[in-house]
Amino acid sequence: MNWFDDSIMARKGVARGKAGETYAITEESQGKYHYVYGAFVDPILRVDPGAVVSAETHDAFEGAIRHETDRPSEILNFPYLNPQNGPIWVNGAEKGDTLAVYIDSIVPRGPQPCGTTVIMPEFGGLVPTHDTALLTAPLPERVKKLHVDPVTGVKWNDRITLPYEPFIGTIGTAPEIEAISSLVPDYYGGNMDLPDVAPGAVIYLPVNTAGAYLYVGDCHAAQGDGELCGVAIEHPTVTTLKIDLIKGWTIKTPRLENDKFFMTIGSARPMEDATRQAYRELIRWMAADFGFDEIDAYMLLTQCGRVRLGNMVDPKYTMGASVLKSIVGSPR
Amino acid sequence: MNWFDDSIMARKGVARGKAGETYAITEESQGKYHYVYGAFVDPILRVDPGAVVSAETHDAFEGAIRHETDRPSEILNFPYLNPQNGPIWVNGAEKGDTLAVYIDSIVPRGPQPCGTTVIMPEFGGLVPTHDTALLTAPLPERVKKLHVDPVTGVKWNDRITLPYEPFIGTIGTAPEIEAISSLVPDYYGGNMDLPDVAPGAVIYLPVNTAGAYLYVGDCHAAQGDGELCGVAIEHPTVTTLKIDLIKGWTIKTPRLENDKFFMTIGSARPMEDATRQAYRELIRWMAADFGFDEIDAYMLLTQCGRVRLGNMVDPKYTMGASVLKSIVGSPR
Amino acid sequence: MNWFDDSIMARKGVARGKAGETYAITEESQGKYHYVYGAFVDPILRVDPGAVVSAETHDAFEGAIRHETDRPSEILNFPYLNPQNGPIWVNGAEKGDTLAVYIDSIVPRGPQPCGTTVIMPEFGGLVPTHDTALLTAPLPERVKKLHVDPVTGVKWNDRITLPYEPFIGTIGTAPEIEAISSLVPDYYGGNMDLPDVAPGAVIYLPVNTAGAYLYVGDCHAAQGDGELCGVAIEHPTVTTLKIDLIKGWTIKTPRLENDKFFMTIGSARPMEDATRQAYRELIRWMAADFGFDEIDAYMLLTQCGRVRLGNMVDPKYTMGASVLKSIVGSPR
């Protein structure tokens, strides 16, 4: 049996995780991309649970950085960054439910070199920023354009080629009353930049308002832990999602499931708080659904929990905490 | 000469800091209060620079906590907290300008005891929270209602009466494209909970979008540094503001001026980042307008800078950094 | 009545806070200064409670930075920084007791300009450091020598003179089994750089090992909150202390008392943890000795607590939390 058939999505989803109607969001049908996560705009699409949606995502710069001689600080127009497809209204979704999104595939699109990474002022993990506000001069700006190929990988230089390991940098639902920049990760998802949000995984997202308002964008062709300089291998893609809805399952922050593990995701500063969020939710999950007493789960994760640093560069840092399915078994 | 006549507001404001037309926002005329800072709603008022606006503010709980036997966790309906008056559209305000708001007076209103403070779960500086997510059980909830009198002060108990030292907990402009919870402080102001935002001071706020969209609410009758348990002496008031506009003066975060000092305000986590933000802006201000070289300002503030902790309980911590006017003199 | 006569030192000290024998530690009698806080060296002095000790302190650079053309990075020899007088053995002091040290006076000594402040690489609150390890280039080094006069103040330049507000940057007892750099502040005191540790105050220090091993050094002629660039107005002094011993009073971190307030002192990173330490100890103190229930103290400090940022540049940040004597009254 495929692990997915035993996933929470397949067992609890309104559509039982099965594919329903298919939809395509093209650049044209999307029209205006969005820079905030919120419910103040009209949905681009209304779907039933089970819908399979392919979206033409832009890179985080909406394609504006084309040449290695470009200067990001002159081209980019903050806060109009990290354009998002959507929002997608999911029929039947209400506050307190959970959206289950299976990531089916991510395929690069557009002319080569379609990958972009940059150094820009006041952004990144090892430079002064708006928050870690220091007096030292910024690093020189730099743009690197890279050939991205799903088979041969991401060509860094003549000597180094990185494997193509794509994932979704930004995905989430609308907050209940807010509209928050797509640069921010938080309890509703958003700009988590967590490499586990990859094809073959299911991400579970809290529904905060009727219809859920699912957004997606910002796919990365490769990224290390922390997205250190702030910019992964950004690239435009066709990203295909299967969307289901779990009624009456309320989660506080995003969760993830793949063939190997269950993960909870925290976003906060400082980084220990993101880690605490993730681990506390994992403990509570183990207590609620896997038959552990809370203290026992705390002690067990001390011995076998794993953490994955998503980003250490966005307005909140993102950390995933996970436990192997081989250890905790299946949830109720 | 009154210090105000030499203030930046008086010298640079479109209305030269002079009082113009007066307006009153009553509970009735406000109607629906707001829980986000954003430009997605219609202004309640459109005013010219110089406008003097009196607003009937609610307490942070919209008056819902009435008795010491109330349980906040049952009564309060997150995120519908910290109700705000406004927004006020300021004619002529455009992105890149600065709003200057002189705080004229804060007067308690409503039946006594009109002051409220509470302990509630997952909120406060010395308890586990959504961010600092720990496993230990919350403190018991507690509500304290207090008699607040502008003259005799805030009666804590038979032995202790605190002076009435009112200030505005939450004030700010709309972000450019976001709508952010009124519980959050950030570069546009918001829930800073900084006791220096008091009658007799001018707060300068960045204008991020046409009309500025000024919001105000959440007045406190007294508060210590950090707002330790998360809830100051909340009370409903009539708060009177004089609003002016400084064209072409662009600031990145709120600033404040009173008879004694100039202050810059940072909001971030961890707390050192809020402090860094505030101090860096103060240095840059001293370099831009007071004739210092940046390194000299850095060294001088090392010897005479002062910081004031606003809150250590909100989604971002707020810190003000200040320097005495007697040391730096007047800005250009 | 002088407030001191009602101080904890005067009421609980073995010597009742009264002056006993007097001692002088000169540069000559000190001989080798110390760079760690520990009990691995022989005391320079053994005194009874009540002893009044005058010590010739060095500046933090042991006088090595003499000219504005000096380059600190070439002259200073890490970790041989922040030289300390002592240790002083206090007869009768045992683990679990508390040392009470009244700061009688601080007087500058040495040829003028006797004040020094510097910018040096990898040190300071607004630059990359060993801990906040960034890639941007350091600021240029800079040395400033200043004339320090107890009456006329600290001459910054022709326009600015700062008041002489001296205090002890580094004071504390030996840890039980460790020997820790005098650059570090922690539960035993050390390099707190807190301006309230000034003439006219009593600092209470935990005794961690027999004899207490009191060290002192690093006096500042002026300092702003946070000691922003890392170096206050360092100057050599004659510092006079009255030392008493409180048997059987066990404190976890330093505390302070002056004519106006009681203060607890926390040292930690991030800064919110230093603040939490300080406030929690203050609450526990109010519960133990001032008749408050712990939650009531928590709620009251929310309304009237004050914090003072000592340093935001040392290996741990230091924060003092205080409450007015006029509010809490006298301890038991």
Place this chain on the structure above:
Amino acid sequence: MNWFDDSIMARKGVARGKAGETYAITEESQGKYHYVYGAFVDPILRVDPGAVVSAETHDAFEGAIRHETDRPSEILNFPYLNPQNGPIWVNGAEKGDTLAVYIDSIVPRGPQPCGTTVIMPEFGGLVPTHDTALLTAPLPERVKKLHVDPVTGVKWNDRITLPYEPFIGTIGTAPEIEAISSLVPDYYGGNMDLPDVAPGAVIYLPVNTAGAYLYVGDCHAAQGDGELCGVAIEHPTVTTLKIDLIKGWTIKTPRLENDKFFMTIGSARPMEDATRQAYRELIRWMAADFGFDEIDAYMLLTQCGRVRLGNMVDPKYTMGASVLKSIVGSPR
């Protein structure tokens, strides 16, 4: 060729990584274990580079917690925790050199159940602590004793058995002038609790003082990322190390090499600073020895760097940053 033959230890070590004389440190020959990292005690052993040393390590509680009914808070005597073997003097080691320690094996010893983990007050990642000082009541204490078998693993309960994945929790050299608790991790190593410090790896440690003074202890039979509750599967072992010395190679913080990757290790609070330390050192290493320009290394690690959280419970958090050998190749 075995990867070790091409390791830095084998290429640069005085002994070329080859095994020399063998030594055994038994409980008896060790006598008194140590609770600080420092050079204030006599070495237990003096060895030449190449020495192979087997040490009988205690568990972190020196075996004092024997039964699941024990109460750690009554039995443990802070700061006499985390007993260390050593110090070992390495002939020829001088400040500025680097110690290379190949971890040959870790074998459990002592009567079963030889594994111990506990919940104790004020310690752990998801509870209030001395630093994150909150008011909520501690979790109940709990002791768990576990059967540890190198082949069958660590028996958690009837359903769950964890693999035996032993590593060294605490290893390092003496600081130059300090003596620091073995509970602390820092630039000299110490209580890093990083699972990569495991058999088959080489750890490189800065020599800060003549002889290096190598200490080791605190082996864990299994541990998750972060050592969440503060106590891994502690167990007594025979741990065998091969010790070599690299003259004239100066490193600022510990580094590690195994068959797959090169790693740098940072210890700091908050957690982002530990991560920054680790990543900056990795970048500098790549620039110094692998032919990268610093900005290029920064951009490349953004795409392929990996981080491993050691501990989030000790006085400093520990983070390792690594890059695959398959990407960066061999150092000069």
